[in-house]
Amino acid sequence: xxxxxxxxxxxxxxxxxxxxxxxxxxxxxxxxxxxxxxxxxxxxxxxxxxxxxxxxxxxxxxxxxxxxxxxxxxxxxxxxxxxxxxxxxxxxxxxxxxxxxxxxxxxxxxxxxxxxxxxxxxxxxxxxxxxxxxxxxxxxxxxxxxxxxxxxxxxxxxxxxxxxxxxxxxxxxxxxxxxxxxxxxxxxxxxxxxxxxxxxxxxxxxxxxxxxxxxxxxxxxxxxxxxxxxxxxxxxxxxxxxxxxxxxxxxxxxxxxxxxxxxxxxxxxxxxxxxxxxxxxxxxxxxxxxxxxxxxxxxxxxxxxxxxxxxxxxxxxxxxxxxxxxxxxxxxxxxxxxxxxxxxxxxxxxxxxxxxxxxxxxxxxxxxxxxxxxxxxxxxxxxxxxxxxxxxxxxxxxxxxxxxxxxxxxxxxxxxxxxxxxxxxxxxxxxxxxxxxxxxxxxxxxxxxxxxxxxxxxxxxxxxxxxxxxxxxxxxxxxxxx
Numbered sequence: 001x002x003x004x005x006x007x008x009x010x011x012x013x014x015x016x017x018x019x020x021x022x023x024x025x026x027x028x029x030x031x032x033x034x035x036x037x038x039x040x041x042x043x044x045x046x047x048x049x050x051x052x053x054x055x056x057x058x059x060x061x062x063x064x065x066x067x068x069x070x071x072x073x074x075x076x077x078x079x080x081x082x083x084x085x086x087x088x089x090x091x092x093x094x095x096x097x098x099x100x101x102x103x104x105x106x107x108x109x110x111x112x113x114x115x116x117x118x119x120x121x122x123x124x125x126x127x128x129x130x131x132x133x134x135x136x137x138x139x140x141x142x143x144x145x146x147x148x149x150x151x152x153x154x155x156x157x158x159x160x161x162x163x164x165x166x167x168x169x170x171x172x173x174x175x176x177x178x179x180x181x182x183x184x185x186x187x188x189x190x191x192x193x194x195x196x197x198x199x200x201x202x203x204x205x206x207x208x209x210x211x212x213x214x215x216x217x218x219x220x221x222x223x224x225x226x227x228x229x230x231x232x233x234x235x236x237x238x239x240x241x242x243x244x245x246x247x248x249x250x251x252x253x254x255x256x257x258x259x260x261x262x263x264x265x266x267x268x269x270x271x272x273x274x275x276x277x278x279x280x281x282x283x284x285x286x287x288x289x290x291x292x293x294x295x296x297x298x299x300x301x302x303x304x305x306x307x308x309x310x311x312x313x314x315x316x317x318x319x320x321x322x323x324x325x326x327x328x329x330x331x332x333x334x335x336x337x338x339x340x341x342x343x344x345x346x347x348x349x350x351x352x353x354x355x356x357x358x359x360x361x362x363x364x365x366x367x368x369x370x371x372x373x374x375x376x377x378x379x380x381x382x383x384x385x386x387x388x389x390x391x392x393x394x395x396x397x398x399x400x401x402x403x404x405x406x407x408x409x410x411x412x413x414x415x416x417x418x419x420x421x422x423x424x425x426x427x428x429x430x431x432x433x434x435x436x437x438x439x440x441x442x443x444x445x446x447x448x449x450x451x452x453x454x455x456x457x458x459x460x461x462x463x464x465x466x467x468x469x470x471x472x473x474x475x476x477x478x479x480x481x482x
Contacts (some may be wrong), residue, residue, distance in 0.1 A: 026221055064097035070191055071103070071184045077256055078206040080249070083211050088119030089169055089246055092177050094292060104180035106173035113170070123242055127162045129373055130239040134159075137231060150327030150344065151229055154320050161316060165246075168308035175305035182298045183260075189294070190264070193287045194271040198264050207256055214248035215241075221350070228343050249305075250313050251354045257302055258361035264295060265368040269376060276380060282388035289396045295369055296405040309408030310358070314419070316353045324348045355419075360414040362407045369405040 074081075074094075084090040092111035095105045107113065138152045191197050221244055222237040268291055275284045303310075328344035377397055382390045407415040 013076065026224035031378035033474055041244075063084075064099065064101070064103060067103055067184050067188055068097060068355060068460050070188050072198060072200055073203075073260055074103075074180070075184045077202050077207045077260075079211050079252060079258060084249065084253075085115070087242055087246060087249070087264050088120075088123075089165065089249065090173065090176060091116040091170065092173055092180065102177065102179045102181045103184045106177040124162060124240075126239045127159050131156065131159045134236070145469040146425075150278075150331070151232075153227070153327075154323055154347065155225070155232075155240065157319060157323075158316065159239060161247075161312060162239075162309075164312055168312045170306060172305055173302070179298065179301045179305045179321055182294070182301060186219065186264075186291075186294055191293060192266070192269070193284075196244055196267075196271070200263050203259065203263075206259075207252075209255070210252035211249075214252055214398065215245045217248050218242075218245040222370060222475050228455060242256060247354070249317065250309060251357055254310070254358050255361050258365040261295070261299060263370065265365075268295065269294065271374060272373075272376065276385075280386055280389065282386070282392045285389065285396060289392070289399055292369075292373060292396070293399055293403055296400075296403045299365065299369060299405045303407040303409050303415065307412065310415070311409050311412055311457040312414075313358075314355070321348050321351045324351075340409070342415055356376050359415060359419050360416050362418045366405050366407065366416060371402060374400055 020059055041049060080091070081090075082165065085092075092104055092106045093110050093112045095101050095103055098170070116328055131304075134152060138156070186199055216240050223241050225232050226234055271295065272285075272288050274289065278284075279449045316400045324344045324347045328348070331344075332341055360423075374397065377393055377400075382393065409415065413419060
């Protein structure tokens with residue numbers, strides 16, 4: 001690129017210029033270099049500082065005391081973090097206040113990890129005992145009703161999520177620490193640029209409420225199963241309490257993060273609107289653009305940090321929904337509606353409610369950070385501002401286009417409203433990782449099966465038709481015997 005950027009020598013024809021295709025970061029770097037060179041020339045000639053030129057500031061290492069003081073997101077959501085530490089779900093920790101040391105860290109030798117291993121060992125012991133007894137009872141009792149078998153399949157499958165915890169959660173601890181540190185640094189940077197902190201109204205009591213709600217729902221579900229299922233012993237509930245509370249906690253964590261993204265986006269949007277009303281806002285627009293890109297990167301990091309946990313979460317929800325729906329409809333056809341079938345429908349409603357909350361909150365967060373910002377910038381009257389501001393608005397729009405605020409589970413699926421009706425990519429990519437050619441064909445069949453809710457309903461109807469055919473054949477055999 002240097003051969004076309006050099007100055008034309010005297011007596012020589014200028015070299016042919018080839019316009020390169022630059023991404024937003026390369027374009028910013030090139031413009032900053034040109035602005036810096038122009039500033040040096042002005043300083044050399046006039047020995048004065050030009051206020052119309054802006055060079056991106058280098059980021060200094062912030063004071064850890066200031067980072068803690070203005071880390072409102074950590075202080076308001078600390079209760080959920082502590083709950084996950086007590087449950088052994090995510091053993092991250094807060095580092096001492098030292099320069100150059102990230103505020104949140106993860107270490108396999110920390111006391112939080114050792115505590116998580118202890119909790120996991122105790123919990124796994126209980127899970128193994130319950131799993132062994134439930135599987136033996138399920139295999140030995142051949143006279144149980146179909147709805148009772150469905151209950152057993154659902155609750156036995158839930159036990160296996162316990163064994164995935166070290167792989168799905170602990171392994172991504174460093175990524176979660178990076179996400180927490182991004183929030184910590186972003187809030188202080190936001191304060192320096194806008195002059196006002198990010199305020200999260202009602203987030204503190206909401207987080208505490210969700211902590212109690214997660215365990216309250218878990219206790220209610222398990223006790224209801226104890227009374228609804230004859231073979232569900234009381235001591236079984238101790239294996240399911242932390243598992244269902246963990247699933248509820250994941251949903252609460254996602255809701256809290258999406259709410260925080262929306263709050264930060266609205267605060268940045270309000271400051272941007274005030275800046276656009278000022279005289280020559282090009283300097284501030286550059287800093288706001290950097291703030292927005294950081295916010296978009298945080299949303300991407302959220303999906304990267306919790307990809308395995310929420311991938312497991314979605315698999316459990318979809319599997320439970322399909323099994324419970326088919327089991328309840330099939331049993332109604334066989335023996336009519338009873339209170340046990342109502343329990344299966346409650347499980348379906350509960351699972352789909354969790355999935356809806358996750359997808360809907362991700363949709364609103366993405367819309368708030370992406371579409372709302374684009375709309376505000378597109379409504380700027382470029383004829384009423386100077387050329388530098390026009391250029392910054394164009395670069396801001398390009399940055400939004402090139403860095404879309406998408407919550408992606410590390411390449412498996414995008415979390416948005418479409419996930420409620422389409423999960424083809426999740427199943428296809430997960431199964432392809434563990435498959436050969438024949439298994440890939442089977443995985444593709446599974447992916448097509450779970451393509452969307454309408455197809456799910458179609459296949460449920462097909463399964464029920466098989467059930468009806470089986471009943472008719474059985475009736476014909478009985479009639480022939482008579």
